[in-house]
Amino acid sequence: MPEIKTQEFSAASAQAMQNPQLQRALDRVGSGFDVARLNAIEEVTPEVWDQWRQEARDIKVHTIEHLDYYLDLLHTNVTAAGGQLHFAKDADQANEIVAHIARTRSVKVATKSKSMVSEELGLNPVLEAMGVDVYETDLGEYIIQLAEETPSHLVAPALHKSKEDVAELFAEKLGIPYDEDIYHMAATARTVLRDKFMEADLGISGANFVVAETGTLVIITNEGNGRLCTSAPRIHIGITGMEKVIPSMQDLATFLRLLPRSATGQRITSYVSMITGPRRSDDEDGPEEFHLILVDNGRSSMLADQALREALYCIRCGACLNICPVYQRVGGHAYGWVYPGPIGAVVSPMLVGLPKAKELPQASSLCGACREVCPIKIDIPRMLLDLRKKTAESPDDSQRSAPQSERIIAKLYARLMSSPGLLRSAIRFGRILQSLGKFAPFSPLTKDGNWIRKAPLPLLSKWTRSRDLPTLPKQTFHELWEQGISDGPRDE
Numbered sequence: 001m002p003e004i005k006t007q008e009f010s011a012a013s014a015q016a017m018q019n020p021q022l023q024r025a026l027d028r029v030g031s032g033f034d035v036a037r038l039n040a041i042e043e044v045t046p047e048v049w050d051q052w053r054q055e056a057r058d059i060k061v062h063t064i065e066h067l068d069y070y071l072d073l074l075h076t077n078v079t080a081a082g083g084q085l086h087f088a089k090d091a092d093q094a095n096e097i098v099a100h101i102a103r104t105r106s107v108k109v110a111t112k113s114k115s116m117v118s119e120e121l122g123l124n125p126v127l128e129a130m131g132v133d134v135y136e137t138d139l140g141e142y143i144i145q146l147a148e149e150t151p152s153h154l155v156a157p158a159l160h161k162s163k164e165d166v167a168e169l170f171a172e173k174l175g176i177p178y179d180e181d182i183y184h185m186a187a188t189a190r191t192v193l194r195d196k197f198m199e200a201d202l203g204i205s206g207a208n209f210v211v212a213e214t215g216t217l218v219i220i221t222n223e224g225n226g227r228l229c230t231s232a233p234r235i236h237i238g239i240t241g242m243e244k245v246i247p248s249m250q251d252l253a254t255f256l257r258l259l260p261r262s263a264t265g266q267r268i269t270s271y272v273s274m275i276t277g278p279r280r281s282d283d284e285d286g287p288e289e290f291h292l293i294l295v296d297n298g299r300s301s302m303l304a305d306q307a308l309r310e311a312l313y314c315i316r317c318g319a320c321l322n323i324c325p326v327y328q329r330v331g332g333h334a335y336g337w338v339y340p341g342p343i344g345a346v347v348s349p350m351l352v353g354l355p356k357a358k359e360l361p362q363a364s365s366l367c368g369a370c371r372e373v374c375p376i377k378i379d380i381p382r383m384l385l386d387l388r389k390k391t392a393e394s395p396d397d398s399q400r401s402a403p404q405s406e407r408i409i410a411k412l413y414a415r416l417m418s419s420p421g422l423l424r425s426a427i428r429f430g431r432i433l434q435s436l437g438k439f440a441p442f443s444p445l446t447k448d449g450n451w452i453r454k455a456p457l458p459l460l461s462k463w464t465r466s467r468d469l470p471t472l473p474k475q476t477f478h479e480l481w482e483q484g485i486s487d488g489p490r491d492e
């Protein structure tokens with residue numbers, strides 16, 4: 001698997017917020033996607049959109065509840081179509097299946113269309129170590145492969161790069177003159193990759209969906225690379241998570257309406273490819289072998305957890321990333337692994353283990369925007385709260401997300417708020433401190449005395465580092481309430 005840096009979220013996000021180029025990229029692309037999504041919903045009307053979302057959710061609930069049945073059906077139909085279905089329990093096993101196929105078929109060159117699961121498995125280094133030349137052919141993936149980076153968004157993997165960054169990268173890695181014209185850069189990538197499609201023995205793809213009733217792998221893309229990867233080489237391997245199975249072609253129609261609109265605001269993507277088995281004897285082209293690898297790699301534990309099972313409904317549209325106030329500020333790399341944003345904050349702890357990703361469920365304001373935009377109505381905030389509860393209740397101190405000092409402060413706060421006498425004394429004491437603050441040489445208060453610019457305690461000073469804290473009110477609710485009683489009942 002690729003290096004897991006999920007435990008470095010705080011430091012990485014602080015760094016990301018200091019990066020002006022990243023901030024510009026996030027502002028531009030995140031809001032652009034969301035406006036396009038909203039326009040697409042307006043076009044079909046919000047009522048119809050909500051009906052589609054409910055249909056999709058019902059399909060996902062049903063499929064995940066009967067996953068064993070649909071995986072069996074898929075197995076039968078992939079085999080009947082002349083393909084081979086492999087189950088991999090973890091990343092090592094999945095990589096070994098691909099490596100075995102490549103080794104025994106003397107594969108020298110492999111082309112890949114976009115696959116987040118292959119990023120999750122860390123497949124490229126495994127093949128490269130065997131001497132196979134691997135080429136990412138989705139333009140965004142190709143850029144980050146050249147840059148030796150990882151994707152920062154589910155739909156737009158190179159979202160964090162400006163056109164100037166890409167021009168510099170192409171000049172350095174491809175030995176061409178610096179040229180920041182986007183069309184010229186796309187044409188360069190096309191020319192380089194066109195030869196690779198012709199040379200490749202093996203094509204590797206992900207899958208947006210796999211249809212159980214026909215054994216069909218479905219990929220939706222905006223570049224023709226997906227079709228070239230899956231049809232030009234003599235072997236095609238599709239790799240995907242086992243939760244991507246859906247029952248029927250009719251169900252597929254529902255998801256094909258939702259996914260492109262939620263991801264990029266398109267009514268439909270440029271290419272919708274449906275692949276059922278290898279080439280038939282009377283086909284003019286297509287691969288001689290078709291393999292589908294279904295990966296578990298922690299998904300069974302998600303399935304077994306009633307509270308978190310819902311995360312398996314995700315169709316990786318990226319809408320929750322584009323709307324999330326945390327993702328919009330820190331970008332994808334801060335999350336430290338393959339799946340960023342609100343859904344990543346749920347999925348990563350389940351796949352890499354909660355102790356390694358205990359900070360991620362805290363990376364949310366719980367505003368609920370992710371749940372509002374999700375085409376499958378996935379209740380991400382509820383799952384984040386569940387994961388927070390799991391970390392808070394862990395018997396192992398090192399697995400808890402909050403440091404000891406914060407936990408003591410939270411306990412003191414709870415004690416204070418549940419004791420009116422203590423609360424009154426604390427407020428009186430706070431007011432004395434506040435009035436003394438006015439006379440301090442560098443007053444921490446604003447001129448009008450209504451806001452604290454720099455709070456003293458470490459926990460509060462974190463808050464005032466990026467925003468002001470309101471001072472204590474002139475009259476508390478208790479005082480107003482008591483005053484109201486002594487003034488007598490009010491006329492309505």
Ligand code: SF4
Binds near residue numbers: 313314316318319320
């Ligand atoms: S959780 Fe929902 S909004 Fe987020 S990527 Fe998955 S399907 Fe899209």
